Amino acid sequence: MNETTSMYDHVGGMDFFVSLVDHFYEGVEADDSLRPMYPEDLEPGKAALAYFLAQYWGGPTTYSEAKGHPRLRMRHVSFRITQTERDAWLRHMTAAVDRATVAGAPLDLAARTQMVDYFTMAANHLINAE
Numbered sequence: 001m002n003e004t005t006s007m008y009d010h011v012g013g014m015d016f017f018v019s020l021v022d023h024f025y026e027g028v029e030a031d032d033s034l035r036p037m038y039p040e041d042l043e044p045g046k047a048a049l050a051y052f053l054a055q056y057w058g059g060p061t062t063y064s065e066a067k068g069h070p071r072l073r074m075r076h077v078s079f080r081i082t083q084t085e086r087d088a089w090l091r092h093m094t095a096a097v098d099r100a101t102v103a104g105a106p107l108d109l110a111a112r113t114q115m116v117d118y119f120t121m122a123a124n125h126l127i128n129a130e
């Protein structure tokens with residue numbers, strides 16, 4: 001990756017984020033503490049997360065065209081997120097990053113670190129209860 005290539009392009013575009021989110025949701029579905037927070041139909045949330053992440057990492061702005069400003073803290077206020085939910089969320093997302101592939105190979109370490117650092121920071125920011 002270099003200064004002129006976005007992460008979105010580096011990982012090969014939208015397919016990466018769709019697959020990342022699929023892996024992540026497999027973890028959510030099997031998690032007794034997180035699954036009850038999510039609605040019965042997981043598909044709209046999956047699509048929203050994939051488009052959000054693609055946009056965040058320099059891809060198309062489909063998410064904001066459909067939903068407006070991300071305002072993630074506001075969009076999470078109705079969920080009780082303590083350190084426990086944050087830890088579970090981040091564990092599933094880190095596992096998803098580690099399963100993700102680009103052209104059949106694992107994500108390179110620099111990109112992996114950048115993603116996990118971002119997810120850690122964002123998840124910390126969304127804690128809204130003790």
Ligand code: HEM
Pocket residue numbers: 037038039041042044045046048049052067072075076079081085086089090119122123124126127
């Ligand atoms: C800290 C733990 C977190 C928990 C427990 C959590 C939980 C949730 C839940 C329950 C939903 C609703 C899903 C649905 O309606 O189908 C949601 C939506 C979403 N979450 Fe999280 N989340 C967490 C962290 C994050 C982080 C770190 C990000 C971004 C990096 C994120 C991005 C999103 C997005 C983009 C949506 C969709 C919002 C929309 O509908 O536009 N979440 N989250």
